[in-house]
Amino acid sequence: MDIPVTDGSVCGGHQGATSWARARERARLLGEESGSPVRELPLGRALGGVLAGDLRALVGLPAFDASAMDGFAVAGPGPWGLVGTQLAGVPVAGLSLGAGEAVEIATGARVPKGTEAVLPYELAEVVEGRVRGEALPGRHVRWSGEETAPGETVLAAGTEVTPAVLGLAASLGHDALSVRLPTVTVLVTGDEIATNGLPGEGVVRDAIGPLLPGVVSWAGARLERVRTLGDGYEDLAEALTTARSDVVVVCGSSSKGPADHLRGVLGAMGARTVVDGVACRPGHPQLLAHVDVPADGSAGGTLFVGLPGNPNAALVASLTLLVPLLSAMSGRPDPSLGLGRFPLVGQVRARPDDACLVAVRLREGRAEAVGHDRPGSLRGAALAEAYAVLPPGWDGTGEVELLRLP
Secondary structure, eight states: OOOOOOOOOEETTEETOEEHHHHHHHHHHHHHHHOOOEEEEEGGGOTTOEESSOEEOSSOBSSSOEESSSEEEEESSSSEEEEEEEOTTSOOTTOBOOTTEEEEEOTTOBOOBTOOEEEEGGGOEEETTEEESOOOTTTTEEOTTSSBOTTOEEEOTTOBOOHHHHHHHHHTTOSEEEEEOOEEEEEEEOTTEESSSOOOTTOEEOOHHHHHHHHHHHTTOEEEEEEEEOSOHHHHHHHHHHOOSSEEEEESOOSSSTTOOHHHHHHHTTOEEEEEOEEEESOOOOEEEEEOOOTTOOSOSEEEEEEOSSHHHHHHHIIIIIHHHHHHHHTOOOTTOOSOEEEEESSOOOOSSSEEEEEEEEETTEEEEOOOOOTTOOHHHHHOSEEEEEOTTOOSOSEEEEEEOO
8 A cells, every 4th residue: 555654744743743634635545545345235225325336227117108197098099988997006917908998097007008198187078988088199108118228227336326326226126236335333432421411520421422423424434333432451452353344433542641542452453554643723633544455455454543532623533534534435525525715704713833623604705713613612513514724824814725514
């Protein structure tokens, strides 16, 4: 793998920290080179993935000649004599129409052989078993294969699996799809973490566990598990070595304090670190590492993302490393990009050596800072549409890049 390890430079006073832009680029490159295994998933689990191959029609659409309206299937010129009734889901049982004959028919029902048109109820008049009205040839019949022919390619590999794609696949006879959909396990660490109720003395509610599932899904991956751990080395080692996901996200053990064991555990596992600290605020203590990624570039191995324990810092870090990594693994665009650059207004403070990400709303062509940007508070992010990325040493003039929030 050609991705460089941490370069040992000094950024923002932190030895080895990587610049924010370079960290995002390294995450993207690692995702592209690692890839995501192709999985054959039932339709109910394939949402959000990316098609690993072209989607072809197993049956035509429609699969048979069917009525598009409630009314009368007719043959020849009218008036027509009624000879039967045809409901949806009921075989026609060899019924065919001759000239001057009609069958009362429901929407979606298979039309009898010989049908030339369907006359809707609202355009028909029935008197003593005879149907009258103007039926235009070919109207209100869905002819077999007119939308999609059997074997036709309808979607190319690389297409995101949306709800509409799932419905289309089902209509074309598919029960499963081959997709690239990275799997993720989240480990939230900390002896002080509570997962429900009001926190007691010295205890805080976990905000990162509820936050990350939406981020993971937004980036095009599937969350398999959120697990809460204490601060012990052995617990973290067990959780990392037994995780079977493509990506393992560790929250709260990525700094360098006495209870932060992520680096030690990854070192014992033989992991190679790509990013160790990012020169940004909030969210400096981030980490990106991998083990057993094949040299030939084929999908495989486990990737590790370390996020800070403060919720807003964790969200910034997830948009810095996790989102670019996951989207690149499946070959889809990074959903945080594309808003562009805007002038920034409001009370903000840049740093000389670190990028600063501040929560903003878009108002009349400008990015308006909403405040509440402390590392431990998600209030600003909850009010915002994006983070404005202030480059190191920003002087308050010119436009700044916006990073879309999930």
